[in-house]
Amino acid sequence: MTKLSLSGYVQNENNNRTMLMPLSDKLMLLILTAAFAFGPFLNGAVLAQVKSPVDPSFPIEAQDPQFAPDRVIVKYRAGAADVVGIISPPDGGIGVELIRTLPLIDANLYRVPPGWTVEQTVEWYRGQAGVEYAEPDYTVFPIEAIPYVTTPNDPKFSELWGLNNTGQTGGIADADIDAPEAWDITTGDSTIIVGIIDTGIDISHPDLVDNIWVNTGEIAGNGIDDDGNGFIDDVNGWDFYHDDNSVYDPADGDSHATHVAGTIGGLASNSVGVTGIAWNVKLMPLKFLGAGGGSISDAVDALNYAVANGAKFTTNSWGGGGYSQAMYDAIELAGNRGQLFNAAAGNSGLDSDVFPHYPAGYDLDNVISIAATDHSDLMASFSTYGLTTVDLGAPGVAIVSTTPGDTYSSYSGTSMATPHVSGVTVLVYARWPDATTTWVKNRLMVSGNPLGALDGKTVSGKRLNANNVLDDDSIAPSPVTNLAVAADAASSVTPLGGTSLRLTWTASGDDGLTGTATSYDIRYALT
Template sequence: MFLLVFIALLVFVTVLGEPLKQKYEPVIKGPMIAGPPLPGQAMDSEAARDVSYSSAEDGKRVTVRGQNGLTDPSKDKPYVDHEILVQFSQQIGRDKIAGLLNGSGMYVAEVLNAANLCRVKIPDTLKVEDAVKMLKGIPEVKFSEPNFIVHTTAVPNDASFSSQWGLQNTGDNGGTVDADIDAPEAWDQATGSSSVIVALVDEGIDLAHPDLAGNIWVNPNEIPGNGVDDDGNGFIDDVNGWDFKHGDATVYDSAGEDRHGTEVAGIIGAEGNNSVGTAGICWHVRIMPVKFIASGSGTVANAILALNYAVSQGAKVINCSWGGTSYSAALESAFQSVLNAGILVVTSAGNSGKDTDTNAHYPSNYDLSNILSVAATDKNDNLSYFSNYGQTSVDLAAPGSSIYTTIPGGGYASFSGTSASTPFVTGAAALALSVTPGLSYSELKARILNAVDPIADLAAKTVSGGRLNLNNLISS
């Protein structure tokens, strides 16, 4: 009844020629990009799209919410049209939810988790911001927000850089000797284990790449191609993971859709010592492709489903080389569930060259103890020009400029961005777990941060003040 009255009032006022005053500004057109444009994408001025947030206090990450527990769908925050995300009370059933929406033209399109978080479709005639406001006064609604769009955090780089300086820097091509993570020294002690599962929540991965094929996760309880959900997990033929973007088991669709995921995968776990191409941080690992992004962008709703899948299928570490400046309570709740499962999440700090203590980037800014936020450094141990930073919101840095890695079709190319630095830390976490499998997420996080090389340029720009050192970590 509440919704019917609201809609009637909205229509009545509009007909009289006096549109209802909006609390929120109209949504802008075009994608929000966290840094320089991706290949083939145009972007408006970065300065014109900045979103200012209140500063972090007491060393906590920045979290910004609207009033009354609702996320503010203001301008500069792109989202999916004709739908919203709604967290209903866990004390009510699906029939009650349907009753609350009855007569409004809204309906539940998808239930995202067991806690009554739903993707709700709204009528084409209703604006997203109006739909969010309509639900504001309903006691059974904990929060409602747009289904925001997030983007990968890669920086395009066409340079032909043919050595993996981040693993071992010899000072060639203008680099600085030992401005690296000391990987060869670490590999004298450990090279990884196929028992460690890393979920790549991202684009898809080229499963046939000769440097990746042997390290792709295989669902042991699923029979390939029989059209049956053998393990009863709700996903048919999810032999190597799941594609939440397209809703199928094909986790690699094309070079155009899945380059970013393939690049990230190569940094984590390209097979080592196989006389082919490059070496990942972990020579032996199981990378689980959990696709929710294609061609650089994906939705919060699909990210939530992807995170749920990674947890349910046994991931020990989750890599998230993506993000945006829009706060999502729904996405934070999903990462809280990952925390409850005791899993470390490694996230990119973003590519806007900004201080995220005051200019938040999510998910890296969620104030959750299982999140590691990673900045990028160049081959001289300087903070990369594009990298975000933050004395309380960014934990450490890792190599992220001109990183040579795998690309679809069996090839290799340079890759830059905090998308590239993040998998260095993810791979390091996986390597540490191969040596000490019983580490909790908090112990693993502490070891990584305590093992960094102190770097002058990072002293006031990260929590640890340092850059990843793999040898120190494995020796600890």
């Protein structure tokens, strides 16, 4: 993905804008337009695209790819015979075992034959003419939910600084997503289903129970696949880690996704606990992470379930392993079917442009990669960042939300930032039900609040703002009437005769002359 950046502009005390622009021979300025409050939306263009949490028992961050020691994922080329094949090691022919198919990506999961390693098996398959790709079944983990100092016994809305920041936690007032203002426009839509691909969810939590998705085509407990979707008694989703219909296993902890769920869709105005961003929504538990992490093959199947059973989009606060073509293909196919894939950028504190973090780092139009910010609108010290690989920031430090056993806890991590974006994504779809993934992604990114801490660290340079994204701004800004081209005094460059020039103009309003435009669209041609 690429980003056109208006680098180097500043606003001085006289409300004037100046900007340095590169030149090559001659530069012709074609268009200069002030953006609306949330900026222009470009059809067909995407601005771009990081183990954390759940319990302290989970590794903080997978630095080296891990994978299952006995499984490989193989996809055959179109038209090639699906021959499981006889692998012929030196000691004789030994057949691999087909564990199951991965229908979303039309691939197979095989068990490595005795005496063979994963590496040997992958190498053999990659050498076969009919194979498109073969790879290990990588292990991934929840993005670290870093426990914070307090676990409130009496949850209060005032503690949710990410939704409404008055400086109550020592931060900066209004360093938040403006949720109350957004709720004046919409509080969601109970027909919108969010697939939570993660650990399990405590679906009986009093702040979640009424917003948990119910598969109306299934009769609970009768041992029959009533709706014919391939899963027996999947009343509330599926556990791909244990391969059963229990989407919450206390022995596994399952606090990570329970916390994520509360931020997205915790019940509102019920005099209990916290308030989710989307008051009206259905949360679909898709567990694939257990005490030892989870596998890519199970993540692919979880995404397939979300696509096949009506989820509008998925939220993904997990990562690790290596680059997986299987996972890439699955996310791309989900995008082709209209699903966004919201993903935590990671908690490595590293530049993902240099040190990629998956799945957030896949260069796909339907992936939204999310960094974490704190109550002072600074990027969290642990947050993964990347000018071309991380899209925007959202509150992710000391986030209070639901945890198992009717409790509430405060966690930090990009895992906590991601459900903020997912909750707002629900609000966007509630306001514009037929919006495309590209349009929604662009709107989320350009409508945020510009932060110096995210400038050069993310594609948009902005932190999520729920009110801005829902504001259907129909009043155009006033035109720029005094655009001037001058020499760059700092470098004494002659306008149109060197390598740079300085543009100046008086900043216009947002609505005509009222308000302040948040960004400008500069278009030029080199001729």
